[in-house]
Amino acid sequence: MNIENADPPSGRKSGWKQNPEAVRQDILHAAIAEFAEKGLSTARVDDIAAKTKTSKRMIYYYFDDKQTLYEHALEAAYAQVRQGENALQLDHLSPQDALAKLVAFTFDHHRNHPDFIRMVMIENVHHAETLAKSEAIQKLNIPVIEKLAAICTRGQADGIFRTDVDPTVLHWQISALSFFNVSNRPTFSALFGDQLFAEAGQAALREQVVHMVLASVYKSKDRP
Amino acid sequence: MNIENADPPSGRKSGWKQNPEAVRQDILHAAIAEFAEKGLSTARVDDIAAKTKTSKRMIYYYFDDKQTLYEHALEAAYAQVRQGENALQLDHLSPQDALAKLVAFTFDHHRNHPDFIRMVMIENVHHAETLAKSEAIQKLNIPVIEKLAAICTRGQADGIFRTDVDPTVLHWQISALSFFNVSNRPTFSALFGDQLFAEAGQAALREQVVHMVLASVYKSKDRP
DNA sequence: CCCCAATTTAACTCTCCAGTACAAAATCCT
DNA sequence: AGGATTTTGTACTGGAGAGTTAAATTGGGG
Numbered sequence: 001m002n003i004e005n006a007d008p009p010s011g012r013k014s015g016w017k018q019n020p021e022a023v024r025q026d027i028l029h030a031a032i033a034e035f036a037e038k039g040l041s042t043a044r045v046d047d048i049a050a051k052t053k054t055s056k057r058m059i060y061y062y063f064d065d066k067q068t069l070y071e072h073a074l075e076a077a078y079a080q081v082r083q084g085e086n087a088l089q090l091d092h093l094s095p096q097d098a099l100a101k102l103v104a105f106t107f108d109h110h111r112n113h114p115d116f117i118r119m120v121m122i123e124n125v126h127h128a129e130t131l132a133k134s135e136a137i138q139k140l141n142i143p144v145i146e147k148l149a150a151i152c153t154r155g156q157a158d159g160i161f162r163t164d165v166d167p168t169v170l171h172w173q174i175s176a177l178s179f180f181n182v183s184n185r186p187t188f189s190a191l192f193g194d195q196l197f198a199e200a201g202q203a204a205l206r207e208q209v210v211h212m213v214l215a216s217v218y219k220s221k222d223r224p
Numbered sequence: 225m226n227i228e229n230a231d232p233p234s235g236r237k238s239g240w241k242q243n244p245e246a247v248r249q250d251i252l253h254a255a256i257a258e259f260a261e262k263g264l265s266t267a268r269v270d271d272i273a274a275k276t277k278t279s280k281r282m283i284y285y286y287f288d289d290k291q292t293l294y295e296h297a298l299e300a301a302y303a304q305v306r307q308g309e310n311a312l313q314l315d316h317l318s319p320q321d322a323l324a325k326l327v328a329f330t331f332d333h334h335r336n337h338p339d340f341i342r343m344v345m346i347e348n349v350h351h352a353e354t355l356a357k358s359e360a361i362q363k364l365n366i367p368v369i370e371k372l373a374a375i376c377t378r379g380q381a382d383g384i385f386r387t388d389v390d391p392t393v394l395h396w397q398i399s400a401l402s403f404f405n406v407s408n409r410p411t412f413s414a415l416f417g418d419q420l421f422a423e424a425g426q427a428a429l430r431e432q433v434v435h436m437v438l439a440s441v442y443k444s445k446d447r448p
Numbered sequence: 449c450c451c452c453a454a455t456t457t458a459a460c461t462c463t464c465c466a467g468t469a470c471a472a473a474a475t476c477c478t
Numbered sequence: 479a480g481g482a483t484t485t486t487g488t489a490c491t492g493g494a495g496a497g498t499t500a501a502a503t504t505g506g507g508g
Contacts, residue, residue, distance in 0.1 A: 020485090039263065039265065039349050039350075040266075041265045041266045042264075042265045044464095044465075045465080045466065045467085046466090054486085055486070055487070056466095056467095057468095057485095057486060057487065058486070058487095060466090060467070060468085061484095061485070061486080065466075065467070120408070120411055121345060121348065121349055121407075122349060123410070123411055124345065124407055124408055124409075124411050125345055125346060125349060126410075127410045128410030128411045128413075128414045131410075131411055132414045137415075138414070141415045141416070145416065168416050168417075168419075168420065169428070169429070171416070172404075172420060172429070173401070173436070175404065175408070176400050176401050176403075176404035176405070176408075177397070179400075179404055179408065180396075180400035180401075180403055180404050181396075181400070183345075183348055184348055184400075184403065185348075186348045186350075186351045186352030186355075187347055187348050188396065190356045190362070191355070191361075191362060192365070192392050192395070195392075196393065196396060204393070205393070205396070208393065208397070208440060211440065212397070212436045212437075212440050213436075215436065215440070216432060216436050244454090244455085247455095268495070268496095269495075269496065269497085270496090278456080279456070279457070279458090280496095280497090281455095281456070281457070281458085281498090282455080282457095284496090284497065284498080285455075285456080289497075290496070449508100450507100450508090451507090451508090452505105452506090452507090453505095453506095453507105454505085454506100455502100455504070455505100456503070457500105457501090457502070457503090458500100458501095458502100459498100459499090459500095459501105460497105460500100461496105461497090461498075461499090462495105462496095462497090463494105463495095464493105464494095464495095464496100465492105465493095465494095466491105466492095466494105467490105467491090467492090468490080468492100469488100469489090469490075469491090470487105470488090470489090470490100471487090471488090472486080472487075472488100473484100473485080473486070473487090474483100474484080474485065474486085475482105475483085475484075475485085476481105476482085476483080477480100477481090477482080477483095478479100478480095
């Protein structure tokens with residue numbers, strides 16, 4: 001879908017053969033899918049190769065080994081998802097509305113990017129060893145907190161938010177609810193049924209989550 | 225710590241040699257530790273054996289293969305944790321206090337049983353395939369919901385809780401916040417620092433979590 | 449005390465799979 | 479064109495680790 005061998009229009013970046021950048025991307029997408037599906041050690045390089053337009057040999061050509069490939073795949077997964085988040089425009093909204101929109105957006109966004117969630121789950125299983133080494137990923141996460149900090153500041157200036165709201169805590173809350181919804185769906189629905197994960201259930205949960213987070217930042221007297 | 229080879233006081237259950245039940249338990253504990261630490265496929269049977277008083281061959285003697293051992297380890301992990309929960313007595317408390325206590329307890333309990341959390345994480349990475357097959361585990365989870373349902377009923381009878389509170393949703397909320405706190409600590413602290421996971425931070429988070437959950441069940445007019 | 453069934457030990461096999469050796473294209477440079 | 483360099487295909491290797499073979503040990507019942 002991405003590359004056509006007929007007339008490469010603007011590709012051929014690094015002054016060399018057929019668009020190496022596109023090949024890298026192709027491999028990374030396949031790798032994300034495989035790692036997200038199976039986990040780091042269960043993932044098979046041969047299976048990643050099979051999902052690719054290219055071969056196993058090429059994977060080792062572009063990325064040195066499985067671990068390196070995993071690092072790049074993790075980075076790519078973060079980049080893609082955070083990029084989507086950065087597109088959100090909240091400045092024109094009141095602090096309450098901005099926060100509500102951010103929470104609802106995050107809930108949906110996580111739901112729409114299960115592969116990303118699963119990469120993070122896997123990273124947590126591995127004690128975040130890879131993530132801890134990647135400065136690139138750490139930089140990608142600064143804007144999330146900044147966005148929340150701006151909302152907090154405005155909300156406090158308006159006298160509506162509690163004075164002790166903490167952007168990091170807020171992010172923890174939003175993440176916890178939105179992340180768990182995707183990460184623990186398998187066990188939760190195996191134990192308690194999957195009604196909550198059908199459309200109606202999810203809509204209700206999103207509502208709940210938005211309310212919970214908003215309630216936690218309001219001063220008591222201002223609660224709607 | 226559990227077994228002494230000096231005078232087996234009441235052991236020797238199955239009418240045969242040195243307490244096979246104790247050996248099983250020994251293996252299961254080692255297995256839980258190893259699986260929780262490394263994940264299903266990264267875990268090494270040899271390493272489990274090394275943590276045991278017995279040998280690798282014995283593991284295959286008592287449990288047929290790695291997968292079977294994993295199943296039993298998962299079951300044991302659930303049994304242990306749910307048993308701790310069942311000890312909670314809530315009937316003598318008002319619905320609000322009961323719920324608050326249950327939430328705070330769950331938050332702490334999860335925090336104190338990281339191996340259990342990690343087993344569940346791993347199970348989710350594997351799409352809960354093993355959990356889905358275990359009726360034993362599914363039964364273990366009924367009391368949690370029943371306990372919540374009882375609290376909801378009482379709260380509604382008192383006219384304090386909303387009429388549409390749902391025990392399953394409530395459990396989802398409590399679990400999400402308490403689970404994520406343990407499961408995602410590695411990535412979260414790699415990205416945003418580990419202040420939230422130090423004692424003070426955790427105490428504050430627990431407070432927050434209790435408030436959030438309570439707020440979500442109160443009728444608006446009754447919110448404290 | 450001797451046999452049998454229940455355990456246990458140690459050494460072994462066999463498969464899977466990450467990673468590689470090697471050489472054949474393909475592309476660019478002059 | 480022809481040599482240098484980069485890209486790709488094929489077939490292979492080496493090691494790790496799940497699971498096994500087969501013999502030794504133990505305790506109990508007769």
